[in-house]
Amino acid sequence: MADYTAILPLIVLAAFGLLAPAVRILGKSDKATAIWALAGVLISGFFVADFFLSYPPGSSVGFEGVVELNYFSALFMLLFLSVAAYVIIASLRYVDKERHTGEYYALILLATTGMMIVASALDLITLFVGIELTSLSSYALVAFRKTSKRGSEAATKYFIIGALSSAIALFGISLLYGVTVQFPEVLVGSNPLTFENIGAAVSAAMGTPAEPIVFLAAVMLIAGFGFKIALVPFHMWAPDVYEGAPTTITAMLAAGSKKMGIIALFKVFLIGLIALKTDWELLIAVLAILTMTVGNIIAVSQTSLKRMLAYSSIAQAGYILIALPIAAVSDPAVAAYGLAGGFFHMITHAFMKGGAFLIVAGLSKVAVGENVADYKGLARRAPWIAFAMLIMLFSLAGIPPLAGFWSKYVLFSGAIDAWQLNDQNNWMFWLAIAGILNSALSLYYYARVVKNMYVEKGPQDRVRVPTAMAVAIGICFVAVIGIGLYPQPFIQACIDAAHAFLGI
Amino acid sequence: MIPQEYFLVLSGILFAIGAFGVLTRKNAIVVLMCVEIMLNAANINFVTFSVFSGGAAGQVFALFSIAIAAAEVAVGLAILLNLQKLQDTIELQDLNLLRW
Numbered sequence: 001m002a003d004y005t006a007i008l009p010l011i012v013l014a015a016f017g018l019l020a021p022a023v024r025i026l027g028k029s030d031k032a033t034a035i036w037a038l039a040g041v042l043i044s045g046f047f048v049a050d051f052f053l054s055y056p057p058g059s060s061v062g063f064e065g066v067v068e069l070n071y072f073s074a075l076f077m078l079l080f081l082s083v084a085a086y087v088i089i090a091s092l093r094y095v096d097k098e099r100h101t102g103e104y105y106a107l108i109l110l111a112t113t114g115m116m117i118v119a120s121a122l123d124l125i126t127l128f129v130g131i132e133l134t135s136l137s138s139y140a141l142v143a144f145r146k147t148s149k150r151g152s153e154a155a156t157k158y159f160i161i162g163a164l165s166s167a168i169a170l171f172g173i174s175l176l177y178g179v180t181v182q183f184p185e186v187l188v189g190s191n192p193l194t195f196e197n198i199g200a201a202v203s204a205a206m207g208t209p210a211e212p213i214v215f216l217a218a219v220m221l222i223a224g225f226g227f228k229i230a231l232v233p234f235h236m237w238a239p240d241v242y243e244g245a246p247t248t249i250t251a252m253l254a255a256g257s258k259k260m261g262i263i264a265l266f267k268v269f270l271i272g273l274i275a276l277k278t279d280w281e282l283l284i285a286v287l288a289i290l291t292m293t294v295g296n297i298i299a300v301s302q303t304s305l306k307r308m309l310a311y312s313s314i315a316q317a318g319y320i321l322i323a324l325p326i327a328a329v330s331d332p333a334v335a336a337y338g339l340a341g342g343f344f345h346m347i348t349h350a351f352m353k354g355g356a357f358l359i360v361a362g363l364s365k366v367a368v369g370e371n372v373a374d375y376k377g378l379a380r381r382a383p384w385i386a387f388a389m390l391i392m393l394f395s396l397a398g399i400p401p402l403a404g405f406w407s408k409y410v411l412f413s414g415a416i417d418a419w420q421l422n423d424q425n426n427w428m429f430w431l432a433i434a435g436i437l438n439s440a441l442s443l444y445y446y447a448r449v450v451k452n453m454y455v456e457k458g459p460q461d462r463v464r465v466p467t468a469m470a471v472a473i474g475i476c477f478v479a480v481i482g483i484g485l486y487p488q489p490f491i492q493a494c495i496d497a498a499h500a501f502l503g504i
Numbered sequence: 505m506i507p508q509e510y511f512l513v514l515s516g517i518l519f520a521i522g523a524f525g526v527l528t529r530k531n532a533i534v535v536l537m538c539v540e541i542m543l544n545a546a547n548i549n550f551v552t553f554s555v556f557s558g559g560a561a562g563q564v565f566a567l568f569s570i571a572i573a574a575a576e577v578a579v580g581l582a583i584l585l586n587l588q589k590l591q592d593t594i595e596l597q598d599l600n601l602l603r604w
Contacts, residue, residue, distance in 0.1 A: 153591070
């Protein structure tokens with residue numbers, strides 16, 4: 001009898017997802033379907049939380065060498081499940097006039113299952129299947145409004161780019177497979193593509209004729225996964241898709257799918273290709289700085305709030321990515337702290353950016369437009385929502401004592417720690433400098449929205465965001481304030497996760 | 505027996521043809537076909553490495569990726585069909601509602 005602990009949360013979520021359309025047909029109620037989906041998320045979350053309670057830090061439960069539940073994967077499963085939970089609660093009102101809501105909730109649950117598979121995957125093929133499960137579900141979700149021209153255009157762009165990036169990544173994976181089977185003496189078990197086996201084979205391949213193939217595979221994996229996380233120069237699709245998709249789905253793409261791509265990149269490069277680190281760490285660092293700078297600079301000139309948040313999302317991925325070169329340094333404590341900074345920023349970003357998109361969604365439901373200019377005088381029209389938006393934007397900019405400040409603090413101080421190690425890491429200082437300068441730049445366009453809400457005069461009529469959406473916004477609001485006031489347990493959880501991730 | 509290099513050269517050529525088509529063609533269906541060629545280039549790699557190394561894992565991966573490619577085409581054609589219904593075109597350069 002195999003131990004199903006590791007795979008139980010995935011089975012539960014997938015089963016609830018597959019049954020959601022049936023619940024919609026039999027129950028004839030959108031509300032019942034949403035509650036069914038929410039129940040699936042909560043039960044799955046219960047099994048993940050049960051792992052946290054019954055196993056000490058550092059322990060792990062595997063399933064057939066395919067997936068593994070450890071402190072890292074459990075933490076990110078909980079993150080993805082909370083994203084799914086607030087998206088489902090917000091969707092309760094956001095899609096209530098639409099058809100096919102059963103499929104809508106089913107696809108949200110399946111996309112979340114895919115993200116959780118990526119978080120717990122032990123080999124590259126499982127990781128790829130998880131990425132594809134999430135991608136295919138999100139293509140369909142972006143196209144959910146079948147009568148929306150912008151929605152179908154966004155879905156087409158997303159699908160073409162997504163399929164191309166999957167093909168490039170899969171070719172890279174096939175090359176890595178070719179390298180691993182050349183070194184059967186270092187492989188453990190029957191699957192040559194586990195991250196451990198890739199790591200062993202790649203270090204054995206250094207200096208042999210197989211070395212250039214590994215480089216080619218690494219470049220293809222950066223390009224393939226770079227498209228998924230909208231890394232500059234592979235970012236052109238992201239603002240179009242984020243603008244054209246239903247806004248609750250935009251929140252899920254920014255808060256969930258993007259984190260999934262970053263985790264995939266972390267797993268491949270920190271465990272599989274760690275032997276190549278002197279070659280990729282500078283490349284990744286340059287891409288990270290480029291991503292945050294380009295994202296922030298283009299965000300300044302946006303008039304649509306959704307597009308502005310999309311570009312700021314690109315910039316935030318750049319901040320998270322600086323954890324990758326830091327986590328590759330030789331000192332385990334510094335590496336774990338730097339990686340924990342990346343994890344922490346992923347968690348806080350999921351709530352603050354998700355919350356900001358949900359506010360846009362909620363206000364568009366009550367006829368407030370999606371442009372920055374439409375937010376004039378919002379503080380008088382909807383004081384609480386305007387205050388929540390203020391908190392989300394200031395947190396994204398990194399103003400203390402909000403969540404975004406602490407995660408950026410851990411992230412940038414990780415870069416400084418790595419710089420002080422002084423084993424040819426002098427350039428890591430510039431990662432922190434670039435991050436801090438970019439945060440200052442980003443404050444400019446966030447402050448413009450805040451000025452519109454609080455200083456400018458606008459329409460006087462009060463607007464009231466639907467209760468279900470206000471609850472979802474409230475979850476993000478409480479998370480941003482709560483993590484801001486009590487960051488210590490979250491930092492500790494991220495450090496535990498980083499230890500589990502790096503296996504130290 | 506045909507040497508391994510021949511298969512790898514074939515897959516490399518297929519991948520390049522697919523990538524070239526994605527970059528130059530405007531019709532979304534043709535672009536989709538080119539992506540499929542790229543995916544199949546990877547499958548040829550998997551099967552080749554698997555056969556020449558004597559392990560079965562690569563062939564299992566190829567089966568996985570064939571299934572995924574099939575699902576991808578199903579979702580993609582549905583999206584393109586809807587696009588055709590709404591905008592009366594599947595030429596990618598005509599998609600200009602969303603831009604910065």
